Amino acid sequence: MARNTQVPADHNAPAITRILGEFVAQHPSRGWSDAVDHEAHRTFLNWLGCAVGAAKHEAADAAVAAVSELQPAPQATIAGRSERVDMASAALVNGITSHTFDFDDTHLKTIIHPAGPVASALLALAEHKGMGGREVTDALVLGIDVACRLGNLVYPEHYDRGWHITGTTGMLGAAAGCARLLKLDAQQTQMALGIAASQPIGLREQFGTMTKPFHPGAAARAGLMSALLAAKGFTASPRALEAPRGWAQVVSTKCAWNEATDELGQRFEISFNSYKPFACGIVIHPSIDACTQLRAQGVKPEQVERIELKVHSLVLELTGKKEPADGLQGKFSVYHGCAAGLVFGRATEHEYADEIVNRPDMVALRRKVVATVDDRIDEASADVTAVLADGRRVHVFVEHAIGSLQRPMSDADLEAKFSGLSEPVLGAARTRQLIEACWGLGRAADLRALAALCRP
Amino acid sequence: MARNTQVPADHNAPAITRILGEFVAQHPSRGWSDAVDHEAHRTFLNWLGCAVGAAKHEAADAAVAAVSELQPAPQATIAGRSERVDMASAALVNGITSHTFDFDDTHLKTIIHPAGPVASALLALAEHKGMGGREVTDALVLGIDVACRLGNLVYPEHYDRGWHITGTTGMLGAAAGCARLLKLDAQQTQMALGIAASQPIGLREQFGTMTKPFHPGAAARAGLMSALLAAKGFTASPRALEAPRGWAQVVSTKCAWNEATDELGQRFEISFNSYKPFACGIVIHPSIDACTQLRAQGVKPEQVERIELKVHSLVLELTGKKEPADGLQGKFSVYHGCAAGLVFGRATEHEYADEIVNRPDMVALRRKVVATVDDRIDEASADVTAVLADGRRVHVFVEHAIGSLQRPMSDADLEAKFSGLSEPVLGAARTRQLIEACWGLGRAADLRALAALCRP
Incomplete structure (x- = not known):
């Protein structure tokens, strides 16, 4: 049958699956x-904090209720919850x-959030x-290397087409990671990637709904199952990633094969x-960062x-909302962001609670923010001056915001972020233990101890 | 971000999800x-026979071994096996x-195999x-209506692109069917379809591997889980199927919206x-059919x-193998097919066993088949003459083979096919009971009795 002529097939792709x-x-x-190894610990810590922090969100409630229908034997922990x-x-x-x-986390070259699929499967x-x-x-x-390399291979055309790249590469990263953990040999690992290749998950149309975070979750599950299947002898095409009717050419018009290797x-x-x-x-x-400074x-x-x-x-085009009515709108208000930076020195999920956004002192402060456009200033930068009641002017220019590759968050920053997410769920003492366990991940004799710390 | 210019977005698609x-x-x-209702019974019977017949295949062994890793509570039957x-x-x-x-089964307009995803989830x-x-x-x-309508909407461009359409529409059919079974309301059902839309499963590159049948299986699971999630309040885009970055426009360059409605x-x-x-x-x-006649x-x-x-x-181009060495090669040999039709009056999986393909009388008979090309004869037809030792000539012309829409298999044909698949696994008596249970599906008070019959 004739292939879509707009997308010529490449019959000479290298054997990247193998x-x-x-x-x-x-x-x-x-x-x-x-x-690199330290980065892995940072990634793990950051990911786990996110998981713990959202453990009581309504999306979590709904998903737990659904999987509880399966009445499974307890095998693994849902971070921040007591159910196994x-x-x-x-x-x-x-x-x-x-x-x-x-x-x-974000792999900025591709906007993949790699830990969601990979770490979730591994833990x-x-x-x-x-x-x-x-x-x-x-x-x-x-696992993250595989997911992000394959992301580089198809980005941005694949993303532009409408795929949520985190879930459409994440199942490959999770499969790779789980194959490694299961000590699969090269051929079995190739099969695990092949099985996973058939299961890209995620449409950008879902942004704004629970199905957006479902994508990395489903990718984690798909990757884990693909590795288990491969371990048991399940087969897939050995060229599932690169063949003309394989993953890359089906989901993308860009196939920069060299990115894989x-x-x-x-x-x-x-x-x-x-x-x-x-x-x-x-x-x-950058604006929030400047205000925290x-x-x-x-x-x-x-x-x-x-x-x-x-x-x-x-x-201002994206986040120019002057009078946000609730927390969600607050996320699109640089005015509220500046107020949060100045009042709290941070802008975590807590500072986007409805009651914070509507607190009278916050409302008053955000109204004192006078924003002007200056396109000589880079998108990644911000120029902020506080004019005080006594006439003093305090000026801060942020070239690259905290969290950028140029100014990465420190370990202490990450710990503070983790605590902000975890303490409301697990308490301060347990949170401290968990932070230590994350930093000690590479030395942990058995992951069960760390997992147990995740349960309230 | 710029969308792939080769695929213009359609912002005016009707609200087919709703x-x-x-x-x-x-x-x-x-x-x-x-x-229509009777067709549902035929579909169910045919599907179940296929499931029972392959229950001991190595792909089944591998998949069961993998899911047994999950150590779940027994909830549901694997047809033809004792594990639940x-x-x-x-x-x-x-x-x-x-x-x-x-x-x-095959929905010929789209080559979707609709029961695999839908019936597997429902049972x-x-x-x-x-x-x-x-x-x-x-x-x-x-459920089958939804899957096949959506298949009509994107076929053939979607299939030509490299998607295995059974698994890329099947999750939608399974979600629809399960939503119905769970008595979800319209809005919840819309969400179930939306969640499923993010999970198209299957690349044609996998043909010839275990991952090909994995596609309908994974689609069944995805659809079932999508409905369970929706039942618990999980949300998705209400325009997940038709939006510019929704299912149809992401996976296909043809979007014949009217096919949905x-x-x-x-x-x-x-x-x-x-x-x-x-x-x-x-x-x-057609050739086998002629020989059975x-x-x-x-x-x-x-x-x-x-x-x-x-x-x-x-x-002859596709199936001209004169000396097939084993059962798999036998499937590409019109010569063996003719011999099987004449000797057994059928060509089920049993007649493609290695030992049958290599049996001396079968080898001798297939060598007596003299095939000639005549392009005045349609692809769907065959002209066969047996020349006997006594000089007699017996002629059969098959315009449409048994199993085509023009000459559908009778209920008795389907029963015979079912028996051929089921008896080696469940025995004759149980097979008979199961056939009766399938015909009585619409009257069954509780599916558990039918499921129990599927266990050896």
Whole structure:
């Protein structure tokens, strides 16, 4: 049958399924720098905080109610909840919760959120099997590498077409990670990737609904199941990723094959992972950052007469809501963001609660923000001046916001973010233990101890 | 971000998600002709035979081993096996087994195999909930209608692009059917379709591997879970099917919206479902059919000196293997097909066993088949003459093979096919009971009795 003529088939694609299968199976444990390995811990910590933080969200309630219908034997933990479910369902739910607040990690080259699919699958599998933290850490690096490399291969055409790239590459990352954890050989790993290739999950049309976070959850589950199937001898096309009717050519008009293999085993995509400090769109981050710096310099809200904000036009276009009525609208208000930065020194999910957005002092302060457009200022920057009652002017220019690749969040920043998410669910003491357990992931003898800490 | 310019977005698509949601929720029970309802029984019977027949295939072994890792509570039956698993896993495995032999039903307009995704999900859900056969029958008709209408909407461009359309529409059919069975309201059903829309499963590159039958299985599981999620309040885009970044426009360059709604509630796509009498490619069917007719007319293999076969060139191009070495090669040999028709009067999976293909009398007989190309004969036809030792010539011309829409298999034919698949697994007596239970589906008080009959 004739193929769509607008999309000519490529019959000469390299055997990247095989190559990646070999790579994931055979690359030595910890075959990368300390910085890469440390990044894995950061990724894990950040991801888990997101999962714990959203554990009582209505999307989590609905998903748990659905999987509880399956009446499974308890195998794996849903982070932040007391229920234990089968590991596939745990992967699903943790993948959902970790993306619910749009607060998880981002591979900026592709806007993939890689930990949701990969870590969710790995924790569930490792807990059930009583696996060690070293193996989990290895699998996390490799799984994320596969997902993000394949993302580079198809981005941006694939995303532009309408696919939610986190879920359409995530099942491949989760399959790769779980295959590694199960110690599958190269050929079995190739099969795991092949089985996963048939299950891309996610349409951008779903943004704004619970099905958006469902995508990484379902990708985690699909990847885990693909690895289990491959371990049991289930077969798939060995060219499932690159064949003319395989994953890449079916889901994308761009297929930059070299992205799968360039510097493989040398450059790790997890190195380019980033973490959001603020629970809102990235475009407001420089403005919030600037206001937290004003606060750190001693500027107090009650002293402020006016905040002069100069930003790129895109900022006001996307987040110019002057009078947000609730928390969700607050996420689209650079005015509220500035007020939160100045009052709280942060803008986590808590600062986007309805009652915070509507608090009289917050309303009053955000009305003092005077925003003007200046397109000489980059989208990633912000120029902020606090004009105080005594006439003083305190100026801050943020070139790159905290959380960017240029100014990454520190470990302490990440701990603070984690605490903000976890403490309301697990309490301060347990949260502290869990942070330590995350930092010690690579040394953990058995993931069950860490998983147990996730249950209230 | 710029959309792929080769695929212009359609911002004016009708609200088919809502329309289908309402339709599935509100169309009256049994709101169709007796013929439609009877077709549902045929569909169910045919599907179940396929599932039972492949229950011991290695693909089934592998899938069961994988889902047994989940250690679920027993909720639902895997047809033809004694294990009971959670209902999502049962939907998966029954979807896999029912497509393993490529012997299941076909909606010829789209080459969708609709029962695999839809019936697999329904039986699992209905068994667990102890639902009645009337409800299941309704859900089967409606679920298949949704899957096949949406298939019509995107076929053939979607299939040409490389998608395995059974799994990329099947999750929508399964979601619709399960939503119906769960008595979801229109809005919830719309959400179930929306959640399912994010999970198209299947690449044509997988053909020839276990992942091909995995597609309907995974679609069954995805649809079932989508309905369970929707029942618990999980949300999706209400325009997940038709929006510019929704299912149809992302997976297809053809979007014939009218196919979703034309004669909705009047024309049922299950009416156009067909069933394969022979376990091989459709192009050999007329030749096999002709030879079974020769046998019915009293021609015995030992009398035959020569079989003169005239067929369209495509037949020999696709299935011209003169000396097949095993059962799989036998499926690409019109010569073996003719021999099987004459010796056994059928060509089920049994007649494609290695030992049958290599039996000396079969080898001898297939060598007596002299095939010639005649392109005046349609692909769907065959002209066969048996030349006997006594000089007699017995001629049969098959215009449309048995199993085509023009000459559908009779109920007795379907029973015989079912028996051939089921008896080696469940025995003759149980097979007879199961056939009766299938015919009585619409009257069954509780699906658990039928499910119990599926366990050896």
